[in-house]
């Protein structure tokens with residue numbers, strides 16, 4: 001059976017065409033049922049007793065996370081999402097409040113950095129918004145930040161950032177590196193990057209429940225205080241169980257298989273959309289991710305297009321306002337982010353629908 005067929009068979013039937021995995025993927029029946037079963041168990045034996053019984057599943061989820069990021073000795077914490085992880089990391093930071101990141105940094109991350117009083121240093125990028133490896137070493141050493149933050153794959157663009165190379169540059173200058181893998185986890189190869197902390201969200205490419213995320217750190221990065229606060233915080237154990245099952249399924253399917261198929265999906269999508277009149281695909285066809293962003297023709301409102309695609313054609317895409325990457329984006333975009341089960345028919349429907357709803 002193909003990976004696509006296996007993925008589709010593991011899920012409830014889709015109403016419409018889902019091309020928005022970068023926002024929220026479809027959960028499997030196994031993940032949905034595991035979470036529901038845990039909630040039921042809470043009602044039977046009590047929430048705190050059920051949590052003890054679920055400990056092995058949650059440990060398996062932490063171990064799967066360690067395997068996916070290749071940090072066997074990392075400390076893994078469940079969070080409520082990616083922003084929650086960054087918020088905890090920065091509030092815990094005891095050093096100078098100067099942080100380096102890319103021009104295309106995710107807007108809500110910039111807001112969290114600002115809220116914690118961080119001054120921002122921009123790292124050099126090329127015309128695609130990709131880190132300029134020829135210039136980064138000098139940028140880091142001329143005016144060293146206290147901390148480096150990299151969003152390895154953005155929300156506003158399918159351009160994959162050279163995370164390993166940046167980690168090498170940070171290591172040679174003794175700078176700690178935090179990686180936002182909200183779009184990278186369970187999508188790109190995240191093993192052995194060499195970061196001090198990596199965080200992600202459950203609902204995106206790993207297809208777990210909403211309202212959950214994961215943070216892995218080098219041992220001892222977070223203070224005892226913060227670790228205690230995380231340990232005592234009220235959490236949705238049922239959703240942690242669902243997420244643990246989802247990443248277990250991801251590992252069973254073979255992360256390398258999924259990564260290869262998602263690269264193919266990205267190229268397939270960009271090829272199909274290349275000729276839609278007036279729309280511009282921003283990534284190179286073979287950019288190794290499954291995120292495609294389209295700039296609309298002049299005078300076309302991408303938010304209205306996204307809404308019309310849902311209401312008139314049952315096709316889910318994502319509207320990307322410039323607040324997603326306020327220092328890089330100059331115009332809104334439409335994001336198409338299918339998962340491994342994408343078909344040529346899905347793309348044909350999208351292309352026809354996009355032509356139909358594009359009103360200049």
Ligand SMILES: *Cc1c(COP(=O)(O)O)cnc(C)c1O
Nearest residue numbers: 081082083084106154155182201
């Ligand atoms: C979605 C996203 C986030 C925020 O994730 P939450 O789980 O909603 O907090 C952060 N960074 C990037 C790149 C994202 O795509």
